Amino acid sequence: MxxxxxxxxxxxxxxxxxxxxxxxxxxxxxxxxxxxxxxxxxxxxxxxxxxxxxxxxxxxxxxxxxxxxxxxxxxxxATGDPTTQEAQLAALAYADRVHHLGLDRATALALVESALDAPR
CATH class of the missing domain: 1.10.10.10 (Winged helix-like DNA-binding domain superfamily/Winged helix DNA-binding domain)
Structure with a gap:
């Protein structure tokens, strides 16, 4: 920026x-x-x-x-309510780890989608 x-x-x-x-x-x-x-x-x-x-x-x-x-x-x-703030910080930590591992954006997003779709 x-x-x-x-x-x-x-x-x-x-x-x-x-x-x-x-x-x-x-x-x-x-x-x-x-x-x-x-x-x-x-x-x-x-x-x-x-x-x-x-x-x-x-x-x-x-x-x-x-x-x-x-x-x-x-x-x-981090902005918003406490839940949103925690999610933003978790997303940042994930993004940092993905960059460190050298994964591309498409793979990283596919992994998140798969995790979100997994039954709980």
């Missing part, structure tokens, strides 16, 4: 960053569990002050859009 800043816009840069992240999460362009760029990296990419991006990240964290996991970094937070 590429973020952009319109310097001719009356909206402050931190709010432009915040709004773009919120919109990307809402449209599922940024999925739960997606690692966000570091504050310094995003500031350099957008040619903004580090404090500007940090302000946007603090606002996003206060709104539970992103979460910081210490040294592991900042990630898009």
């Amino acid at each position: 590429r973020f952009t800043i319109r310097h001719d816009d009356d909206t402050p840069p931190f709010e432009q960053v915040r709004r773009q992240v919120v919109d990307a999460v809402a449209s599922r362009t940024l999925a739960p569990g997606t690692r966000m760029p570091t504050v310094r990296a995003l500031a350099a990419e957008l040619d903004l002050a580090v404090n500007t991006v940090a302000k946007a990240y603090r606002a996003l964290e206060a709104d539970h859009v992103i979460e910081t996991r210490g040294r592991a970094g900042t990630f898009v937070a």
Whole structure:
């Protein structure tokens, strides 16, 4: 996901960053569990002050859009009710494992469909 800043816009840069992240999460362009760029990296990419991006990240964290996991970094937070959040985290863990194993998307999805269709 590429973020952009319109310097001719009356909206402050931190709010432009915040709004773009919120919109990307809402449209599922940024999925739960997606690692966000570091504050310094995003500031350099957008040619903004580090404090500007940090302000946007603090606002996003206060709104539970992103979460910081210490040294592991900042990630898009799971959203929705607790059941949906747990399912999103399980899906992320599955996707990480599938990538690690080198499985292609079609195989991974077929395995999920088979598991969901199995009698319980």
